[in-house]
Amino acid sequence: MGAYDAAEHERREEKTSTVDTSPDDDRRSSYEGTVEYDTGDANADDLLAQFRELRSS
DSSP, X not given: OOOOOHHHHHHHHHHHTXXXXXXXXXXXXXXXXXXXXXXXXXXXXXXXXXXXXXXXX
16 A cells, blocks of 8 residues: 555545536436346245255355
8 A cells, every 4th residue: 555645635525516507418328128027935943944054064
């Protein structure tokens, strides 16, 4: 690690404390499509048992 640089600290603090309010930032993206998921046949007890098994290995 290098020496502490007060100017760099101030620059980074100023950069992170400002908010960009330009109109370009307000554009939203449109997404089309579907999402599918399989809930499976597992219940909460089965999932906890599997988690414990994975954690112990």
